[in-house]
Ligand SMILES: Nc1ncnc2c1ncn2[C@@H]1O[C@H](COP(=O)(O)OP(=O)(O)OP(=O)(O)O)[C@@H](O)[C@H]1O
Ligand SMILES: O=P(O)(O)OC[C@H]1O[C@H](OP(=O)(O)OP(=O)(O)O)[C@H](O)[C@@H]1O
């Protein structure tokens with residue numbers, strides 16, 4: 001039977017959340033952080049622990065069939081690789097930043113200047129698009145220090161909270177792209193392994209949808225139920241069940257996590273009592 005080879009970052013920002021999401025879709029992998037390879041116990045899957053930056057090449061060569069990888073690295077190194085699913089973690093930006101004292105306000109203002117980065121293809125693509133010529137200094141780490149040591153006039157690197165920029169006296173002037181962890185496949189994936197990826201994708205969708213939603217249960221007097229149903233969207237329509245006490249009902253529904261507090265306030269204002277809100281593990285639509 002065919003086994004899907006999936007690459008996961010060996011250690012770093014993506015590792016823990018990648019392993020967590022595989023676990024949440026019901027795949028048990030013996031902990032293999034110090035190994036290069038581990039097999040799933042209950043799914044036709046082999047995990048290869050690799051460096052994030054090396055994964056696009058392994059995908060291109062068909063050494064692995066799939067990977068969980070930072071989208072920014074894919075943009076930098078893996079143009080013809082398909083994104084199967086965006087996974088919603090390791091969200092960050094790839095941005096241009098300059099010293100706080102600099103007059104530069106956008107990428108165009110770095111014409112003829114030096115930009116330090118670990119993402120030369122990404123920067124070159126944007127320079128070309130905007131018709132700007134700049135000199136790139138490719139460095140592999142601690143990019144934010146480059147302007148302070150006189151190596152560059154600006155940088156292009158990952159920004160998340162912005163605290164690394166702040167600590168180094170830099171300001172963001174242009175966001176080149178937004179990134180998150182993604183599930184990708186090799187252009188050389190076989191039909192059998194594509195069928196395994198389809199199974200994984202189906203499970204991921206249900207976990208990701210569940211993460212975005214909450215299950216709400218509440219009690220309300222029967223004469224308020226109509227108003228409450230109008231507030232609650234539900235998957236098809238809310239469930240209404242009679243309570244043991246005369247004249248009262250229990251209403252159950254699924255709501256979007258983002259709208260959660262507004263909806264709770266509205267429910268209370270419309271007579272809902274004893275509101276319970278529970279997380280949803282999976283949602284199969
Ligand atoms: N500060 C951050 N906040 C959120 N996501 C980040 C942050 N830094 C990096 N990432 C995302 O996580 C990915 C992995 O980053 P990490 O720093 O762990 O490894 P790396 O230096 O790209 O990799 P490797 O050594 O594995 O080749 C990045 O490609 C990016 O998508
Ligand atoms: O905006 P912030 O929240 O400060 O995050 C941005 C920083 O995070 C990443 O570095 P990381 O901590 O992964 O270290 P690394 O350079 O060793 O990869 C990235 O290279 C930035 O330096």
Ligand SMILES: [Mg+2]
Pocket residue numbers: none
């Ligand atoms: Mg890093």
